[in-house]
Amino acid sequence: MQNVDAIGSGISEQPKLNYLTNGFTLKSWLLTKDHKRIAIMYLITVSLFFMAGGIYASVIRLELLTPASDLVQTATYNKVFTQHGILMIFFFLIPSIPAVLGNFLLPIMIGAKDLALPRINLLSLYIYWIGGALTIYALMQGGVDTGWTFYTPYSTTFSNTYVMAVGLGIFINGFSSILTGLNFIVTVHTMRAPGMTWFRLPLFVWAQYATSLVMILGTPVIAITVLLLAIERTVKVGIFDPSIGGDPILFQHMFWFYSHPAVYIMVLPGMGVVSELISNFSRKKIFGYEFIAFSSIAIAVFGFLVWGHHMFVSGQSIYAGLVFSFLTMVVAVPSAIKMFNWAATLYKGSISFDTPMLYGLGFMGLFLIGGLTGLFLGAIGLTVHLTDTYFVVAHFHYVMVGGQVIAYLGGIHYWWPKMTGKMYSEFWGKISAMLVFVGFNLTFGPQFILGYLGMPRRYASYPEELQVLNIFSTAGASVLGVGMLMPVIYLLHSLVWGKPAGDNPWMLPGLEWRTSSPPPTENFEKMPVVTWEAYEFGEESGLDLEGARNRVRPSTVA
Amino acid sequence: MSSHSDNNEEFHYHAPGLQHQFEDMKQQEESVSIGMWMFLVQEIMFFGGLFTAYLVFRSRYPMAFAAGSNHLNAFWGGLNTLVLIVSSLTMALTVYYAQKGNRNMQVILIVLTMFFGSVFLGVKAIEYTDKYNHGLVPVSGWNKRIKEEAGDHHEAAKPCWDVDHNAPVVEHPNPHGEFQWTDCSLVKLAQDHNYLTDAERVGYFNQGTGQIDANKFRDKVRIFYFIYFVMTGLHALHMIIGLGIMTWLLILAWKNTFSADYYMPVEMSGLYWHFVDIVWIFLFPLLYLLGRHFLH
Numbered sequence: 001m002q003n004v005d006a007i008g009s010g011i012s013e014q015p016k017l018n019y020l021t022n023g024f025t026l027k028s029w030l031l032t033k034d035h036k037r038i039a040i041m042y043l044i045t046v047s048l049f050f051m052a053g054g055i056y057a058s059v060i061r062l063e064l065l066t067p068a069s070d071l072v073q074t075a076t077y078n079k080v081f082t083q084h085g086i087l088m089i090f091f092f093l094i095p096s097i098p099a100v101l102g103n104f105l106l107p108i109m110i111g112a113k114d115l116a117l118p119r120i121n122l123l124s125l126y127i128y129w130i131g132g133a134l135t136i137y138a139l140m141q142g143g144v145d146t147g148w149t150f151y152t153p154y155s156t157t158f159s160n161t162y163v164m165a166v167g168l169g170i171f172i173n174g175f176s177s178i179l180t181g182l183n184f185i186v187t188v189h190t191m192r193a194p195g196m197t198w199f200r201l202p203l204f205v206w207a208q209y210a211t212s213l214v215m216i217l218g219t220p221v222i223a224i225t226v227l228l229l230a231i232e233r234t235v236k237v238g239i240f241d242p243s244i245g246g247d248p249i250l251f252q253h254m255f256w257f258y259s260h261p262a263v264y265i266m267v268l269p270g271m272g273v274v275s276e277l278i279s280n281f282s283r284k285k286i287f288g289y290e291f292i293a294f295s296s297i298a299i300a301v302f303g304f305l306v307w308g309h310h311m312f313v314s315g316q317s318i319y320a321g322l323v324f325s326f327l328t329m330v331v332a333v334p335s336a337i338k339m340f341n342w343a344a345t346l347y348k349g350s351i352s353f354d355t356p357m358l359y360g361l362g363f364m365g366l367f368l369i370g371g372l373t374g375l376f377l378g379a380i381g382l383t384v385h386l387t388d389t390y391f392v393v394a395h396f397h398y399v400m401v402g403g404q405v406i407a408y409l410g411g412i413h414y415w416w417p418k419m420t421g422k423m424y425s426e427f428w429g430k431i432s433a434m435l436v437f438v439g440f441n442l443t444f445g446p447q448f449i450l451g452y453l454g455m456p457r458r459y460a461s462y463p464e465e466l467q468v469l470n471i472f473s474t475a476g477a478s479v480l481g482v483g484m485l486m487p488v489i490y491l492l493h494s495l496v497w498g499k500p501a502g503d504n505p506w507m508l509p510g511l512e513w514r515t516s517s518p519p520p521t522e523n524f525e526k527m528p529v530v531t532w533e534a535y536e537f538g539e540e541s542g543l544d545l546e547g548a549r550n551r552v553r554p555s556t557v558a
Numbered sequence: 559m560s561s562h563s564d565n566n567e568e569f570h571y572h573a574p575g576l577q578h579q580f581e582d583m584k585q586q587e588e589s590v591s592i593g594m595w596m597f598l599v600q601e602i603m604f605f606g607g608l609f610t611a612y613l614v615f616r617s618r619y620p621m622a623f624a625a626g627s628n629h630l631n632a633f634w635g636g637l638n639t640l641v642l643i644v645s646s647l648t649m650a651l652t653v654y655y656a657q658k659g660n661r662n663m664q665v666i667l668i669v670l671t672m673f674f675g676s677v678f679l680g681v682k683a684i685e686y687t688d689k690y691n692h693g694l695v696p697v698s699g700w701n702k703r704i705k706e707e708a709g710d711h712h713e714a715a716k717p718c719w720d721v722d723h724n725a726p727v728v729e730h731p732n733p734h735g736e737f738q739w740t741d742c743s744l745v746k747l748a749q750d751h752n753y754l755t756d757a758e759r760v761g762y763f764n765q766g767t768g769q770i771d772a773n774k775f776r777d778k779v780r781i782f783y784f785i786y787f788v789m790t791g792l793h794a795l796h797m798i799i800g801l802g803i804m805t806w807l808l809i810l811a812w813k814n815t816f817s818a819d820y821y822m823p824v825e826m827s828g829l830y831w832h833f834v835d836i837v838w839i840f841l842f843p844l845l846y847l848l849g850r851h852f853l854h
Contacts, residue, residue, distance in 0.1 A: 190592065216599055219603075220606075220607070223604060231788065236697070
């Protein structure tokens with residue numbers, strides 16, 4: 001449509017102002033209601049938290065290089081893995097894709113000027129900052145050693161670390177994700193452009209919608225749970241203390257009622273990104289659109305019914321265990337549906353191995369392993385052997401890092417030209433994507449074996465015969481670390497020295513590729529009218545994508 | 559941001575109150591309305607955690623909950639229920655008159671709503687004070703301290719279940735402001751009629767002697783009061799926030815902001831107010847009424 005000619009030249013006429021050049025003062029950023037600016041501020045903050053969590057991770061891996069606990073004291077080690085978990089889960093993984101990519105792209109993808117409630121969006125950023133600042137403050141004061149799960153009665157009665165402050169940080173931060181979820185749901189319902197029907201929405205939007213449902217329904221429960229924990233810890237009475245008839249298992253139920261669905265907050269958005277990557281870089285309409293869309297919703301719904309599989313050995317009834325085990329198998333079905341549909345999309349597609357696609361394909365492989373090992377842990381017999389071992393650690397890192405982080409990096413690379421208007425170095429991008437993939441497998445692959453051999457999680461020392469595998473794991477972590485740091489360098493480099501990306505560098509039909517890069521503050525020059533289906537590469541999309549692709553083959557297309 | 563909105567006005571005609579991201583009022587109203595409902599959904603889940611805790615412990619220790627419940631004053635609770643229902647009526651009428659654009663009626667009704675909200679909080683304060691005076695706040699040291707007097711010990715000889723409920727209330731000494739509970743008569747009743755739950759058989763009795771253990775029973779009643787204070791406390795907090803919203807509405811109504819075209823703030827505040835009322839409609843029977851027949 002408006003950009004047909006622009007595709008060929010690669011660079012469109014610059015619009016009057018884009019969202020980055022529309023005001024340069026600090027105030028114009030801190031008081032902005034523009035979802036794109038808020039997303040950029042989220043991107044910066046989330047990246048800082050990711051680095052902080054990464055530093056803790058490297059301390060863990062260095063400590064585990066040798067069997068003895070020699071690098072840090074055991075009490076310090078407890079704090080290190082706790083803080084690694086808290087920073088990574090609450091302050092990186094949960095906000096990562098929704099608050100950064102979702103915030104930036106969801107309104108553009110549905111053809112809206114902004115999210116429906118921009119002030120609420122800004123409020124959620126500030127709540128995130130306040131919660132994060134409080135948590136960082138608590139960590140600097142001395143930290144917390146309860147594990148990210150805060151299990152009672154240790155957290156209420158015995159731990160004398162900064163449980164209260166960190167708990168409060170998480171409580172506050174929770175409302176940030178509630179407000180983001182609320183905003184996305186409203187936006188998808190009311191802000192779609194003319195012609196953008198529900199079944200023309202990009203699958204990324206469907207995934208964000210499903211994630212938002214989980215955020216709204218789950219997060220308040222962790223809020224009240226942490227609040228009860230805080231009250232109990234302060235005034236020394238409550239409902240979790242077994243010595244007065246309280247129930248510590250109730251805490252686990254309430255905690256996992258949120259935190260298991262939260263696992264899907266940490267992977268559903270990644271699945272949304274991967275749906276985009278697989279279809280777009282295969283240049284083929286996605287296979288089974290409705291199935292992928294509804295499987296996101298199904299995951300969100302079934303995700304609420306399986307929390308008990310975290311508690312198989314904590315004394316819940318065997319019948320509850322059976323039901324939870326069965327439901328855990330059920331929740332694997334929609335994930336499998338997605339995997340099969342992505343594989344079918346690849347089949348006979350015109351696949352280009354650009355950096356985002358490398359991440360997309362990496363996700364498929366890693367998530368497959370992560371998902372399948374989840375079934376091992378959901379099997380009620382085998383899980384007794386594997387509970388609280390490195391098998392669990394490896395499993396959830398395959399899902400969260402191999403899933404969400406890989407998808408997040410893929411998404412950042414994919415939409416970087418749109419967000420900044422600059423193209424990063426494809427060469428270094430590919431190198432780093434492959435380093436991340438290799439490093440990740442080298443880090444966490446051996447941990448499956450370690451766990452199977454019985455190495456428990458959360459210990460600073462281990463028997464000497466397990467050292468070889470641990471050395472592999474630490475070596476892998478350093479490769480992974482290098483792979484993760486490289487994008488920081490070449491992406492920042494591209495901001496100044498990168499080639500202008502043009503409006504549609506990948507030659508794709510989505511709405512976000514039909515506005516300028518970076519987009520203007522109101523996203524589109526005039527309200528788009530959608531007449532094509534999602535992932536339409538033919539003439540129906542209104543763009544001569546193939547023609548443009550043949551005329552100019554940018555350096556990115558090998 | 560300033561240049562942003564400037565750009566905007568060049569291109570579009572904007573109805574008053576219409577924000578830049580929307581095309582028309584209908585879209586804005588729909589968005590705000592869905593957003594509010596989603597907010598209420600998360601509120602339900604927030605209180606839902608507490609209701610779950612209530613349910614778990616009530617089903618485990620029904621006698622302790624009945625005993626604790628009997629010490630709440632159903633008159634004050636009932637009065638508060640009535641007050642809140644009336645405030646919901648005045649709130650609903652506020653929305654009606656906002657749609658009519660009747661400024662005076664809006665102001666009167668908002669003031670009435672705020673009045674009833676304040677009455678509710680006042681009654682709540684009376685009840686909390688009563689709990690403070692009777693040693694029923696479940697936190698050590700947060701109750702009224704009553705000095706021990708000589709010759710006050712004749713009661714200790716009687717077993718804790720032998721209580722005359724018609725006798726005048728005696729002030730028990732409470733030098734440290736502890737949570738106090740001495741009446742185990744309901745445990746005896748349930749034991750005699752054989753309807754103790756499994757948890758109660760363990761939770762109320764001294765496992766060595768098989769006798770009712772007054773301290774263990776007190777701890778279970780304390781759980782009831784913990785849940786009572788957290789639930790009503792969070793509800794009261796929502797009421798206070800509600801009064802803040804009403805103050806804001808009052809200012810807007812005073813300036814005659816609302817009309818048939820623009821009344822969403824009133825309607826949304828109304829939704830919130832009704833929600834807080836409905837929470838109380840559940841709290842009142844659960845906390846005050848269930849189990850009263852044991853003693854009344």
